[in-house]
Amino acid sequence: MSETEKPRQKLRTGFTTGTCATAAARAALISIITKKKINSIKVSLPKEKEITINVASCKFSDTTSRCSVIKDGGDDPDVTHGAEIFVDLEITDNIGQIEIDGGDGVGRVTKPGLGLEIGSAAINPTPKKMIIQNLTEVGKEVLRKNGIRVVISVPKGKEIAPKTDNPRLGIINGISILGTTGIVIPYSTASFAASIRQSLDVTIAMGDNTVVLTTGGRSEDFAKKEIKLPDHCFVQMGDFSGYTIQQCAKKSIKKAHVAGFIGKLTKIAMGVKQTHVKGSKVDMDFLAKMAQKCNAGQEVIQEIKKANTARHAQEIIIKNKIDGFFTAICKEAHEQMRAHSENKVEIDVILFDFDGCALGRYP
Known part of the structure; x- marks a missing residue:
């Protein structure tokens, strides 16, 4: 093996936009339950893995909360690296229901072939499952009497989107909330x-x-x-x-x-x-x-x-x-x-x- 073939050092993994949204959602719910500001949060990933993520901001009241997480792509050349991903979480009257939607900077689907409904927010199935799993883990008591509504937003999403494949795929006005494992493996x-x-x-x-x-x-x-x-x-x-x-x-x-x-x-x-x-x-x-x-x-x-x-x-x-x-x-x-x-x-x-x-x- 030549010297150029050897990776100089182990590349740092990151986490996906889906993991960011999950972490922000979990932190948001826990802040309402505990009436405390959350600074870091453990998130359950697919395949029974866990990761601890820093929470960038956290504001809450008795029934609403807004938390954010900074996307870290690790050593992957990822255009979403450094983007702040927000979750606005609200306790609703829809007992046992967890609703998930996209807000500002999260793209909307306008073309078929993506496995998502036309008109829906560009939030892939795995991140949705991760959010539901994590909120269910910490919010069993809440869900017995109420529902939970999550709205994901990315303030810089519209600015980042043209650097992704989203415009070509017919996802407009923002980025996608992605991930199948929750972890970003560096592309090297x-x-x-x-x-x-x-x-x-x-x-x-x-x-x-x-x-x-x-x-x-x-x-x-x-x-x-x-x-x-x-x-x-x-x-x-x-x-x-x-x-x-x-x-x-x-x-x-x-x-x-x-x-x-x-x-x-x-x-x-x-x-x-x-x-x-x-x-x-x-x-x-x-x-x-x-x-x-x-x-x-x-x-x-x-x-x-x-x-x-x-x-x-x-x-x-x-x-x-x-x-x-x-x-x-x-x-x-x-x-x-x-x-x-x-x-x-x-x-x-x-x-x-x-x-x-x-x-x-x-x-």
Whole structure:
């Protein structure tokens, strides 16, 4: 390994906008319950992890509270780093109900394909679950007699939004409240490449020559239900599909199962070796051509060309029952990955929907 390949130091993790909103909401509720200003707060993350976060501001009355948390992206080059995320929390008469909405600086959804209702605040499902879980943990007594309403706002959200993909995705007037794990893993080519090589070396050291390459944690969880192999055979390749399969070939891995969702697998099928969202975009014309090959009608083809995201295209394909489309994407991804491996690695591709069902596979 050359000196340039070694990460100089361990990169600092951060926390997501979803975790900030959760921390502010939890602090807001506790301040009402205890009648005390909260300076730091423990937050429950997905997968039973906990993190302690500083609370930047906290004001409260008997039934309302406003708390804020400063977003910390760690060593990730994140445009939301340093943004102050506020939660206005109110005790309501809706017994047992937790309502969550976006205020100033949180974007509104105007296009399909994001897994969120058009017109709703751009708050993803995992942050919503985190907020509900955390408020339920500390507010059981409150929820027996009352409800809780949470409004998330980001004063600089409108200013930050043009630096994100939100305008292209049809999310207007602010940023999104995001996160699937609650933690931001720094996006570093050198450190990620090193971790991929290390993971493959562990697989080989354990006497195995088959791996499951996934684009992230969620696709890995879904793949584990489909493919029964030891944990050390599962390798998260993230955005580095080309590099990972080349390393598999170099290290004499015999077979690689490749598992992911429509967006990343489409990029792989297009021949993109590095699929980070900022580095490449899904080409809707490519997906339209794939649909045409599967005998989709002109109306469907035009709809796909205008699709907002790969997920939106997926919804169009499912709605119009275009047979063979997802298998065709898997076949193209298979051929590209085979080529990147110089035909040295046997490859099997699975495309999951967002609930973990296999939509397509090849061969």
